[in-house]
Amino acid sequence: IVLTQTPLSLPVTPGEPASISCRSSQSLLDSDDGNTYLDWYLQKPGQSPHLLIHTLSSRASGVPDRFSGSGSGTDFTLNISRVEGEDFGVYYCMQRLEFPFTFGPGTKVDIK
Protein backbone atom coordinates (compact mmCIF):
# COMPACT_ATOMS: atom_id res chain seq x y z
CA ILE A 1 0.00 0.00 0.00
CA VAL A 2 1.52 3.32 -1.11
CA LEU A 3 0.82 6.50 0.83
CA THR A 4 1.31 9.98 -0.61
CA GLN A 5 1.22 13.19 1.37
CA THR A 6 0.55 16.77 0.30
CA PRO A 7 2.06 19.20 0.72
CA LEU A 8 5.58 17.99 1.42
CA SER A 9 6.45 21.35 2.92
CA LEU A 10 4.07 23.60 4.84
CA PRO A 11 5.15 26.98 6.24
CA VAL A 12 2.71 28.05 8.93
CA THR A 13 2.25 31.15 11.05
CA PRO A 14 1.84 30.28 14.75
CA GLY A 15 -1.79 30.61 15.73
CA GLU A 16 -3.02 29.79 12.25
CA PRO A 17 -4.62 26.48 11.22
CA ALA A 18 -2.84 23.81 9.20
CA SER A 19 -3.98 20.84 7.21
CA ILE A 20 -2.07 17.86 5.77
CA SER A 21 -3.46 15.37 3.29
CA CYS A 22 -2.62 11.68 3.01
CA ARG A 23 -3.83 9.51 0.17
CA SER A 24 -3.64 5.73 0.02
CA SER A 25 -3.35 3.50 -3.04
CA GLN A 26 -6.15 1.34 -1.65
CA SER A 27 -8.86 1.61 0.96
CA LEU A 28 -7.69 1.37 4.55
CA LEU A 29 -11.12 0.32 5.79
CA ASP A 30 -11.17 -3.11 7.41
CA SER A 31 -14.49 -4.54 6.31
CA ASP A 32 -14.40 -7.08 9.14
CA ASP A 33 -14.35 -4.63 12.04
CA GLY A 34 -15.25 -1.33 10.40
CA ASN A 35 -12.05 0.40 11.51
CA THR A 36 -9.82 2.48 9.25
CA TYR A 37 -6.18 1.79 10.05
CA LEU A 38 -4.53 5.10 9.34
CA ASP A 39 -2.31 6.77 11.96
CA TRP A 40 -0.46 10.09 12.19
CA TYR A 41 2.93 10.72 13.78
CA LEU A 42 5.01 13.81 14.49
CA GLN A 43 8.78 13.70 14.53
CA LYS A 44 10.53 16.73 15.95
CA PRO A 45 14.18 17.34 15.01
CA GLY A 46 16.53 14.96 16.79
CA GLN A 47 13.67 13.05 18.42
CA SER A 48 11.83 9.80 17.97
CA PRO A 49 8.46 9.95 16.25
CA HIS A 50 5.44 10.03 18.51
CA LEU A 51 1.87 9.03 17.86
CA LEU A 52 -0.73 11.76 17.45
CA ILE A 53 -3.77 10.07 15.92
CA HIS A 54 -4.58 6.39 15.51
CA THR A 55 -7.29 4.49 13.72
CA LEU A 56 -8.29 7.47 11.59
CA SER A 57 -9.46 9.86 14.28
CA SER A 58 -8.59 8.74 17.82
CA ARG A 59 -6.17 11.06 19.59
CA ALA A 60 -3.34 9.31 21.40
CA SER A 61 -2.93 9.78 25.13
CA GLY A 62 -1.89 13.33 26.02
CA VAL A 63 -2.36 14.77 22.51
CA PRO A 64 -4.03 18.21 22.58
CA ASP A 65 -7.49 18.52 21.06
CA ARG A 66 -6.25 21.03 18.48
CA PHE A 67 -5.16 17.92 16.52
CA SER A 68 -7.84 16.01 14.67
CA GLY A 69 -7.89 13.28 12.05
CA SER A 70 -10.57 12.68 9.47
CA GLY A 71 -11.27 11.04 6.14
CA SER A 72 -12.43 7.76 4.74
CA GLY A 73 -11.42 5.03 2.34
CA THR A 74 -8.32 6.37 0.64
CA ASP A 75 -8.30 10.09 1.53
CA PHE A 76 -7.32 11.38 4.93
CA THR A 77 -6.59 14.69 6.60
CA LEU A 78 -4.76 15.81 9.71
CA ASN A 79 -5.95 19.17 10.93
CA ILE A 80 -4.32 21.43 13.47
CA SER A 81 -6.78 24.11 14.56
CA ARG A 82 -4.10 26.58 15.76
CA VAL A 83 -0.45 25.73 15.27
CA GLU A 84 1.72 26.25 18.33
CA GLY A 85 5.50 26.38 18.60
CA GLU A 86 5.76 22.77 19.76
CA ASP A 87 3.95 21.53 16.65
CA PHE A 88 6.76 22.16 14.19
CA GLY A 89 8.46 19.11 12.71
CA VAL A 90 7.75 16.37 10.18
CA TYR A 91 4.35 14.69 10.08
CA TYR A 92 3.94 11.16 8.76
CA CYS A 93 0.85 9.15 8.00
CA MET A 94 1.12 5.38 8.32
CA GLN A 95 -1.17 2.52 7.39
CA ARG A 96 -1.38 -0.66 9.47
CA LEU A 97 -4.25 -2.34 7.68
CA GLU A 98 -1.89 -4.91 6.29
CA PHE A 99 1.76 -5.86 6.24
CA PRO A 100 4.08 -4.38 5.24
CA PHE A 101 3.10 -1.31 7.22
CA THR A 102 3.92 1.76 5.13
CA PHE A 103 4.54 5.41 5.85
CA GLY A 104 3.91 8.46 3.77
CA PRO A 105 6.95 10.51 2.71
CA GLY A 106 6.41 13.10 5.43
CA THR A 107 5.29 16.73 5.52
CA LYS A 108 7.66 19.25 7.02
CA VAL A 109 5.81 21.93 8.96
CA ASP A 110 7.95 24.95 9.78
CA ILE A 111 7.58 28.56 10.77
CA LYS A 112 6.46 30.93 8.03
Place this chain on the structure above:
Amino acid sequence: ELHLVQSGGGLVKPGGSLRLSCAASGFTFSVSNMNWVRQAPGKGLEWVSSISRNSTYIFYADSVKGRFTISRDNAKNSLSLHMNNLRGEDTAVYYCAGGYDILDSWGQGTPVTVSS
Protein backbone atom coordinates in the same frame (compact mmCIF):
# COMPACT_ATOMS: atom_id res chain seq x y z
CA GLU B 1 2.49 3.20 27.70
CA LEU B 2 5.75 1.34 27.61
CA HIS B 3 9.11 2.91 28.33
CA LEU B 4 11.56 1.55 25.76
CA VAL B 5 15.35 1.80 26.05
CA GLN B 6 17.48 0.66 23.14
CA SER B 7 21.03 -0.64 22.99
CA GLY B 8 23.34 -2.15 20.41
CA GLY B 9 24.09 -0.71 17.02
CA GLY B 10 27.27 0.95 15.83
CA LEU B 11 29.66 0.65 12.91
CA VAL B 12 29.89 -2.62 10.99
CA LYS B 13 31.46 -3.65 7.69
CA PRO B 14 29.33 -4.78 4.76
CA GLY B 15 28.42 -8.42 5.19
CA GLY B 16 28.77 -8.16 8.94
CA SER B 17 26.25 -8.78 11.70
CA LEU B 18 24.78 -6.75 14.53
CA ARG B 19 22.19 -7.21 17.26
CA LEU B 20 19.86 -4.49 18.47
CA SER B 21 18.07 -4.73 21.79
CA CYS B 22 15.09 -2.93 23.24
CA ALA B 23 14.33 -3.18 26.96
CA ALA B 24 10.80 -2.42 28.04
CA SER B 25 9.48 -1.35 31.39
CA GLY B 26 5.82 -1.36 32.16
CA PHE B 27 3.49 -4.24 32.74
CA THR B 28 2.04 -4.10 29.24
CA PHE B 29 5.01 -5.49 27.27
CA SER B 30 3.64 -9.02 27.10
CA VAL B 31 0.38 -7.75 25.58
CA SER B 32 2.08 -5.37 23.15
CA ASN B 33 2.78 -6.04 19.52
CA MET B 34 6.31 -4.82 18.82
CA ASN B 35 8.01 -3.40 15.76
CA TRP B 36 11.27 -2.13 14.39
CA VAL B 37 11.21 1.00 12.25
CA ARG B 38 14.26 2.61 10.65
CA GLN B 39 15.18 5.97 9.22
CA ALA B 40 18.05 6.38 6.78
CA PRO B 41 20.01 9.64 7.04
CA GLY B 42 17.85 12.52 5.88
CA LYS B 43 15.04 10.20 4.83
CA GLY B 44 11.60 9.19 6.04
CA LEU B 45 10.41 6.32 8.20
CA GLU B 46 10.52 2.73 6.99
CA TRP B 47 8.84 -0.18 8.78
CA VAL B 48 11.23 -3.13 9.14
CA SER B 49 9.62 -5.92 11.15
CA SER B 50 6.78 -6.82 13.54
CA ILE B 51 6.27 -9.53 16.12
CA SER B 52 2.98 -10.33 17.83
CA ARG B 53 2.45 -10.56 21.58
CA ASN B 54 3.26 -14.25 21.87
CA SER B 55 5.60 -14.40 18.84
CA THR B 56 3.03 -16.32 16.81
CA TYR B 57 3.06 -13.84 13.96
CA ILE B 58 6.24 -12.35 12.52
CA PHE B 59 6.55 -10.13 9.47
CA TYR B 60 9.46 -8.52 7.63
CA ALA B 61 9.92 -5.88 4.97
CA ASP B 62 11.09 -7.42 1.71
CA SER B 63 14.29 -5.40 1.97
CA VAL B 64 15.41 -7.32 5.08
CA LYS B 65 13.68 -10.69 4.70
CA GLY B 66 16.13 -13.56 5.07
CA ARG B 67 18.76 -11.33 6.67
CA PHE B 68 17.06 -9.92 9.80
CA THR B 69 15.41 -11.87 12.63
CA ILE B 70 13.08 -10.31 15.19
CA SER B 71 12.51 -12.00 18.54
CA ARG B 72 11.18 -11.22 21.99
CA ASP B 73 11.39 -12.56 25.52
CA ASN B 74 8.29 -11.61 27.50
CA ALA B 75 9.78 -12.91 30.74
CA LYS B 76 12.62 -10.42 30.37
CA ASN B 77 10.55 -7.65 28.75
CA SER B 78 12.95 -7.52 25.85
CA LEU B 79 12.87 -7.25 22.08
CA SER B 80 15.76 -8.00 19.73
CA LEU B 81 16.67 -7.58 16.09
CA HIS B 82 19.45 -9.77 14.74
CA MET B 83 20.84 -8.32 11.53
CA ASN B 84 23.04 -10.42 9.24
CA ASN B 85 24.67 -9.80 5.89
CA LEU B 86 24.39 -6.05 6.40
CA ARG B 87 24.49 -3.72 3.40
CA GLY B 88 25.17 -0.04 2.96
CA GLU B 89 21.48 0.61 2.47
CA ASP B 90 20.81 -0.72 5.98
CA THR B 91 22.54 2.36 7.40
CA ALA B 92 19.90 4.10 9.47
CA VAL B 93 18.65 4.97 12.92
CA TYR B 94 16.64 2.01 14.16
CA TYR B 95 13.67 2.49 16.48
CA CYS B 96 11.78 -0.10 18.45
CA ALA B 97 8.12 0.80 18.76
CA GLY B 98 4.98 -0.88 20.00
CA GLY B 99 1.79 -0.91 21.94
CA TYR B 100 -1.38 -2.90 22.39
CA ASP B 101 -2.38 -2.48 18.75
CA ILE B 102 -0.81 0.87 17.98
CA LEU B 103 2.74 2.22 17.92
CA ASP B 104 2.30 4.54 20.88
CA SER B 105 5.64 3.86 22.56
CA TRP B 106 8.99 4.45 20.86
CA GLY B 107 12.57 3.90 21.88
CA GLN B 108 15.19 6.62 21.62
CA GLY B 109 16.67 5.16 18.45
CA THR B 110 20.06 3.58 17.85
CA PRO B 111 22.27 4.31 14.83
CA VAL B 112 23.61 1.57 12.61
CA THR B 113 26.31 2.42 10.08
CA VAL B 114 27.37 -0.11 7.47
CA SER B 115 30.63 0.96 5.89
CA SER B 116 34.03 -0.44 5.07
